[in-house]
Amino acid sequence: MKALDIKDLEKRYPNGVEALRGVSVEIEEGEFFGLLGPNGAGKSTLIHCTTGLAQPTGGSIEVFGNDAIDHYAEARQAVGLAPQEPNIDWFLTVEETLDYHAGYFGMPRRERRQRSKELLETFSLTEKRDERTRTLSGGMKRRLILARAMMHRPRLLILDEPTAGVDVELRLELWHYVQKINQEGTTILLTTHYLEEAEQLCDRIAFIAEGQIVAEGTSPELAERFDVANLEDAYLALVGRGELSRSHIETAPDAETEVEA
Amino acid sequence: MNTAQIRLATLWRREVNRFMKIKKQTLGAPLLETFLYITIFGAALGSRIKHLHGIDYVLFVIPGLIMMAWATNAFSNNSSSILQQKFQGAIQDQLSSPASPAELLLAFSLGGFMRGLIVAMLTFVVSVVLVGLPVDHALVLIPSLFLVGFFFSQLGVLIGVRAEQFDDVAFAQTFVLQPLIFLGGVFYSASLLPQPWETLTRFDPIFYMINLVRYGFVGFTEVNIWLSLLALTGATAALFLVNLRLFSRGYRLRA
Numbered sequence: 476m477k478a479l480d481i482k483d484l485e486k487r488y489p490n491g492v493e494a495l496r497g498v499s500v501e502i503e504e505g506e507f508f509g510l511l512g513p514n515g516a517g518k519s520t521l522i523h524c525t526t527g528l529a530q531p532t533g534g535s536i537e538v539f540g541n542d543a544i545d546h547y548a549e550a551r552q553a554v555g556l557a558p559q560e561p562n563i564d565w566f567l568t569v570e571e572t573l574d575y576h577a578g579y580f581g582m583p584r585r586e587r588r589q590r591s592k593e594l595l596e597t598f599s600l601t602e603k604r605d606e607r608t609r610t611l612s613g614g615m616k617r618r619l620i621l622a623r624a625m626m627h628r629p630r631l632l633i634l635d636e637p638t639a640g641v642d643v644e645l646r647l648e649l650w651h652y653v654q655k656i657n658q659e660g661t662t663i664l665l666t667t668h669y670l671e672e673a674e675q676l677c678d679r680i681a682f683i684a685e686g687q688i689v690a691e692g693t694s695p696e697l698a699e700r701f702d703v704a705n706l707e708d709a710y711l712a713l714v715g716r717g718e719l720s721r722s723h724i725e726t727a728p729d730a731e732t733e734v735e736a
Numbered sequence: 737m738n739t740a741q742i743r744l745a746t747l748w749r750r751e752v753n754r755f756m757k758i759k760k761q762t763l764g765a766p767l768l769e770t771f772l773y774i775t776i777f778g779a780a781l782g783s784r785i786k787h788l789h790g791i792d793y794v795l796f797v798i799p800g801l802i803m804m805a806w807a808t809n810a811f812s813n814n815s816s817s818i819l820q821q822k823f824q825g826a827i828q829d830q831l832s833s834p835a836s837p838a839e840l841l842l843a844f845s846l847g848g849f850m851r852g853l854i855v856a857m858l859t860f861v862v863s864v865v866l867v868g869l870p871v872d873h874a875l876v877l878i879p880s881l882f883l884v885g886f887f888f889s890q891l892g893v894l895i896g897v898r899a900e901q902f903d904d905v906a907f908a909q910t911f912v913l914q915p916l917i918f919l920g921g922v923f924y925s926a927s928l929l930p931q932p933w934e935t936l937t938r939f940d941p942i943f944y945m946i947n948l949v950r951y952g953f954v955g956f957t958e959v960n961i962w963l964s965l966l967a968l969t970g971a972t973a974a975l976f977l978v979n980l981r982l983f984s985r986g987y988r989l990r991a
Contacts, residue, residue: 527831528990551833562825562828563824571753579830582742
């Protein structure tokens, strides 16, 4: 079954900006899928259209067979979103944030308590459970957003640049955690600017640029497609910055020697 | 409870929790304001005016103050709550949930409704104890107050959804709502005004709301009760439908 089936998705904002221009993506149930692209390529808009935060102007989105517009309740019930910006409620405590989120998804109180206890522990937030969210550090906010996205046990977890600006420890913790839940059956859609993250975690990757999917496949397939050595070079080729490839940096000492000679 | 009921209850609980966490500002300040009005107009002016249309001046004024407390609190709660959540981005958590537009609208509306209800009830209880405020027509009073509360809740939602900055909410409250309330006859009787002010007052919708509530408490009115009640019901329903359409379209809520 397809976890996410996007066909010819278009999004034109009222100011005339065409953020998505006929995007089609299929993600199989249980897959770990990466979506890479430069800033402004349309990654977040695609995610917002999928989760109901933006309204598509064309095309269709199905989440586990449910149309994201006509059957939005069933579609959204299946999705957990950890957005790029920490969009947490300043008035709530850490525990209330999790509890309310699960309530919005119709989870009964006893189950909410059990689940929030579990996730507070998993994301090392137990000691902070009664603190107001606005007092949390950036890293703690990021943990809370991830825990919140997981609260209602979504079948499709969307992580929009989850490791941007976090320390190494949290990044690795997150990698372990998402790999674990992916192995347990949760489908994951990840957007990131860290290419090694995508290479390490994702089964398949799509490149998006100027509102269109320009390439899709496994990491070696994408490298082959762009006739380069690895995913990073494929990405650099996509954005037209092949001269930034690390392979050029590695040859620098030889170049210096030549100059000295 | 089924999942829809849990959703609605949680959305509503969030709204109530918000104003209870800052109750000095959201409940304490409006209560103090109302009691200052009662003191000034009841004790100070009341000692000189004594009676208006055969009713103790303080009793003439208190129904309007109770209505005003419910109206302004319902309005400001909802407009602020929605704008703050838009500003923080926290509203995305609710918008990306399976909650329907009607559930979201009802929850936002009932938050302000509850805050207004609490302030109005406390004012009522204190007024009964201190000045013996009567309830002459409970069957008019209860639906009138509930409709007023719900109307201003809807108005708060509308302004909160439309607003793009805090200035927009402040403008609506200070330059539109407050003048309409004060000029609607909270502190005086329209029949005592010279022309054209008396006629102009009758174009202020809040004049009819104040008279409904005043009639419910002390049995005095300057308007047709049943027509006013009907008009208020119609206006509240119309505003609810406008808001429901905005929520369904995602107007200024979804990109």
